[in-house]
Amino acid sequence: MEDNMSKKKQDSLFWGLILLVVGTLILLDNLGVEIDVWGIIGDYWPMILIGIGIKSIWQYFGNKRREEQQP
Numbered sequence: 001m002e003d004n005m006s007k008k009k010q011d012s013l014f015w016g017l018i019l020l021v022v023g024t025l026i027l028l029d030n031l032g033v034e035i036d037v038w039g040i041i042g043d044y045w046p047m048i049l050i051g052i053g054i055k056s057i058w059q060y061f062g063n064k065r066r067e068e069q070q071p
Helices: 002-030 037-069
Strands: none
Protein backbone atom coordinates (compact mmCIF):
# COMPACT_ATOMS: atom_id res chain seq x y z
CA MET A 1 0.00 0.00 0.00
CA GLU A 2 2.83 2.40 0.85
CA ASP A 3 4.53 1.77 -2.50
CA ASN A 4 1.34 2.68 -4.34
CA MET A 5 0.98 5.92 -2.37
CA SER A 6 4.59 6.96 -2.99
CA LYS A 7 4.13 6.27 -6.72
CA LYS A 8 1.03 8.48 -6.76
CA LYS A 9 2.95 11.23 -4.96
CA GLN A 10 5.80 10.98 -7.47
CA ASP A 11 3.36 11.16 -10.38
CA SER A 12 1.64 14.17 -8.84
CA LEU A 13 4.97 15.91 -8.27
CA PHE A 14 6.18 15.20 -11.81
CA TRP A 15 3.03 16.44 -13.56
CA GLY A 16 2.75 19.33 -11.12
CA LEU A 17 6.23 20.52 -12.05
CA ILE A 18 5.49 20.17 -15.77
CA LEU A 19 2.29 22.20 -15.41
CA LEU A 20 4.07 24.79 -13.25
CA VAL A 21 6.78 25.37 -15.85
CA VAL A 22 4.36 25.54 -18.78
CA GLY A 23 1.96 27.79 -16.84
CA THR A 24 4.78 30.13 -15.82
CA LEU A 25 5.97 30.46 -19.41
CA ILE A 26 2.45 31.22 -20.65
CA LEU A 27 1.88 33.74 -17.83
CA LEU A 28 5.12 35.56 -18.60
CA ASP A 29 4.13 35.67 -22.26
CA ASN A 30 0.71 37.12 -21.35
CA LEU A 31 2.36 39.75 -19.12
CA GLY A 32 4.35 41.01 -22.08
CA VAL A 33 7.71 39.45 -21.27
CA GLU A 34 9.38 38.71 -24.59
CA ILE A 35 9.37 34.92 -24.46
CA ASP A 36 8.48 32.73 -27.41
CA VAL A 37 6.55 30.19 -25.33
CA TRP A 38 5.45 28.03 -28.21
CA GLY A 39 8.93 28.20 -29.70
CA ILE A 40 10.43 26.97 -26.42
CA ILE A 41 7.87 24.19 -26.12
CA GLY A 42 8.35 23.36 -29.80
CA ASP A 43 12.13 23.17 -29.39
CA TYR A 44 12.19 21.21 -26.14
CA TRP A 45 9.21 18.84 -26.41
CA PRO A 46 11.53 15.87 -27.06
CA MET A 47 13.15 16.50 -23.67
CA ILE A 48 9.73 16.19 -22.04
CA LEU A 49 9.27 12.80 -23.70
CA ILE A 50 12.75 11.72 -22.61
CA GLY A 51 11.98 12.83 -19.05
CA ILE A 52 8.75 10.82 -19.03
CA GLY A 53 10.65 7.78 -20.34
CA ILE A 54 13.38 8.09 -17.71
CA LYS A 55 10.77 8.47 -14.99
CA SER A 56 8.97 5.33 -16.18
CA ILE A 57 12.18 3.30 -16.29
CA TRP A 58 13.18 4.57 -12.83
CA GLN A 59 9.80 3.53 -11.42
CA TYR A 60 9.98 0.11 -13.10
CA PHE A 61 13.34 -0.73 -11.56
CA GLY A 62 12.33 0.75 -8.20
CA ASN A 63 9.20 -1.42 -8.10
CA LYS A 64 11.18 -4.48 -9.20
CA ARG A 65 13.75 -3.90 -6.45
CA ARG A 66 11.00 -3.53 -3.81
CA GLU A 67 9.35 -6.75 -4.96
CA GLU A 68 12.66 -8.63 -4.63
CA GLN A 69 13.18 -7.30 -1.09
CA GLN A 70 9.79 -8.45 0.15
CA PRO A 71 9.79 -11.87 1.87
